[in-house]
Amino acid sequence: MVRSARQKLFDTISVNGLLVMVCVVSLFPVAYALTTSFKPQFEVLTRPPMFFPQQWTVEGYEEVIFNTDLIRYHLVNTFVNAFGGSVLTVAIAVLASYAFSRYRFRGSKVLQLLILGLIMIPSLTNLVPLYRMASELGLLNTNVWMISVYIAGGLPWSIWVLKAFFDSIPAELEEAAQIDGCSVLMSLWYVVVPLSAPGMVTAFLMEFVFNWNEFLVAVTMLTKNTAKTATVGLWSFQASFETAFHVWMAACILIMLPVIVAFLIVRRSFFQAILQGALKG
């Protein structure tokens, strides 16, 4: 062999070392936000700054939870919009990508390209028209409107991910089911959906994370405090918590926590799907 045992050991150590370094860099901002969120006010304004609090406290969290609308309204709205938007996106995208994957019809390729091409439209482009539409329909400050906009934004991505998945499932399975008397929708539900669960979980997670974090549409459409989502709420904190960085960071941690948990729960399916080339194009 070309590579000796010694060289192998060196490889393992250097690869692990580099990866640990990359992990430290990528986690540092989050870790520092976490330790800051447990500091009391005076420690946040101490020089030189320390990484760990000298005195651990949950003051920051108390402030966010009891004196702001973050938990009461903003996170509730965020959850409703993100969850509603992602579930509906995936449901609608399943139908569309199944049609693209299993049926040959005129214009299918062109239609797929057009739908994917929508990704190129800057999200900023549609803001003004969407705002005018919402105000004419009386839908400003509503979850329904946010969910609708999120579905429209998420469909091209989800269709792309799901079609790749459906393509990888042999059509013979459904044919067998249909010969045994299943309708098209039944075979979709009982055969294709269970087999493509990782694909759907992946599409769902991508949408959920994206919608949870969405800012531009939300900050444009949501002006009422009771309708705001967490990112908009955090944005408007700027005025009220100037130097209370522990409060800021506590809010950041609270906003991140649900998506991190969601990601940790489905990470296996998600990694598997992306690694198998869900986005290979």
Add this chain to the structure above:
Amino acid sequence: MVTQPARSAVRTTTPAVARSRFNRFVPLWMLLPTLLILLALQLYPALYSVYLSFNRIQAGNLIWVGTRNYERLFRDARFIESLGTSVVFVGCYLVLTLSIGMLIAVLLNQRVKLTSLYMVLLFIPWVVSDVVAGTMWRWLFQQDYGIIQQWLNPFTNNVSLYANPTGSMIIVILASVWRALPFTSLVFLGALQTVPREVLESAAMDGASRITSFSRISFPLIRPTFIVVTIFTTIGGLNAVGLILTLTGGGPGGATQTSGVYLYKIGWQFGDFGQGAAISVVLFLINLVATLFYLQFQRERTMG
């Protein structure tokens, strides 16, 4: 956009029942919800935006002004400047994201024992929102109490990196790369895993160095993925607004004001919808040209 011959070969037959007359419209019914939603909430607003770019809004009414918004745009020094800023930002963002992302993917592809743990840890920045990331990064570089600023102080004469045009651009780029790396490296890793191990091993036997076997064997094989990631990273960079807005708001003195940020300010803070729409049409055309450019590149290479 990019077809996948290997996959589409799997789709050989249409299900038997679907061939019957009754079921001929099944695909149409399945596509209907998607088409309706995309028409109403993507295509219509986009076309409306194009229409708006030829209008001025006065007291809530639209007044047709022809191409005047565009003429004004190309005489607007701040817009031209923002295009330059966009080029610098997207250029650095693209190069760093692709190169570091590829490096991480190569490291993960060595399949050391803790790989799955590393992947989870590396992926955390992906779930962080722009506004949260902006808030956290601002705190790192805060003038008096920021922990990274503290380490930098000896080199910057105790002045925050934010106060400096180049410094704030560096922060904006680093924060954006930080957000983009997880997904990029994961997609690259997926592509690298398709490269047959035996080929790489036999190349190593023949004395090829790792760099040679990466550039001669692995990279050509994953080029299609590389191009797609390049396209989406470019589009993402051109349209990035949230993070820059929360980090610097385009400052100091317009140093980090990319065209996207300028568009947001013109259209939203100054309420000049017609002018904003004109910028967004220009941005869309840039996206389109960039995409076609990269696709062309891919076609040439695969032909030759």
